[in-house]
Amino acid sequence: MAAPSWEDSVKSLKGVILDMCGVLYDAGEGGGTPIPGSVEAVKRLKASDLKLRFCTNETQATREKFVAKLQRMGFLISVPEVFSPSPAAVAILKERGLRPHLLVHDDVVPEFDSVEKTNPNCVVIGDAAEKFSYQNLNAAFRVLVGLEKPLLFSLGRGKYYREGDGLNLDVGVYMKALEYACDTEAEVVGKPAPTFFQKVLDDMGIPPHEALMIGDDLVNDVGGAQVCGMKGVQVRTGKYRPSDEKHPTVMADGYVNNLAEAVDTILKLRGQ
Template sequence: MAAWARAVRGLLLDVSGVLYDSGGDGGVPIAGSVEAVRRVKASGLKLRFCTNETQATREKFVKKLQGMGFDISVDEVTAPAPAACRILKERSLRPHLLVHNDLVPEFAEIDKANPNCVVIGDAAENFTYANLNEAFRVLIGMEKPVLISLGRGRYYKETDGLKLDVGAYMKALEYACDVQAEVVGKPAKMFFESALAEMGVPPQQAIMIGDDIVNDVGGAQRCGMRALQVRTGKYRPCDENHPHVKPDAYVNNLAEAVDVILQQL
């Protein structure tokens, strides 16, 4: 039996690319993933859905997944926007938002007048030259610019192909303003530690399952977790020769990973 599957009390699941492939039609579940989630819940294992999704509020995002047949609720989701809001409140920061229109409601209780920082997420069609330049002007006008990014993914997969993610635009602002972004989504250590705390499971008893070799697998391993890479979503064969990150195992999909883990219980 697989050594990586032993002594597991909690699972952290990436969402896009592991549970479903997103797209303009709302997305399609990956074969076997709906049943795999159901089996994990029936097993008694602790479960968190860990997403860098920043194109919708958690409520809207969860409703979409429920519509695909997934057993998921808002309080089971660890996402970047709520973490960013905590930071903004703690540090009395007033953000200029460069985010998707559907994510704006997550920041409803945050003071956005006279911005003293920029928050960037996956803004999709809002990543116009004018909008990027406006964010640049806010940052470059500060004595000590503060750039908070809701992730640093390079790309993600939708049903019609790969799409540029927030990391590419974050890097442009970093370069132009000579600033280092504070990342609050994956692969930030704080993100994974928050998910583990919400489950009440130590890192050595948890497994992260993701399709992103750097943000999912590498980020989780740096927190002391085991991490698996699925061959779905944004996975590409060259990931298996990554120079720095070596998953504890590769699995064809979430269903295969769950099969092995549940056999060990």
């Protein structure tokens, strides 16, 4: 069998971008648990000649609290290496003078402290989980429908994620709900928005064809990275489902059983 195309490109790689939930750790009680081998895999990547960044659509905590959680699990990781949607959204809101009505997780509200929120002229939704009550979704809808042109920002467009022993609905599902209710299309902040991936590439100072994205979300991690010109590899952990490997529109450049296997393969091919 021919080697998957991503292995051919490993030698010319300059940087790797890792998704977090489902790649580094599994979400669950008490914040989650590391996926076996992932703590060590991150350590090995850091010790290599590759640049490393982390790219998450996590919007259930501030970036600081989220990184602290990963550190407690043993991951070598620091805040400036992590790209998440909320700070990107704050930058957009300020740049365009927008005042959001927020429908986000309580723990991520502090990220928006510096943004004016009275008399809202747009809506921002994140992975609000239990806060996605009928009443809260209706309140966001009423803000949107009261605007001359509804303006909705969605912190990601994921469908679901794995937590403990089950799948949980993600923000994208509520984005679709509001899009339909208001005849509008949301602006996605976070993966798979190309501007979001581009920020990470800019920060590493490398072009897309020298970067590899590793994620458990076929459409948002792998497909999103591929649209930007990167290679995308899917891990068979996290929200991975076997049917992903016969997806009608997105085909990963490679599949690995987990992050440890991906890093093994990369470092071996590079002679490290």
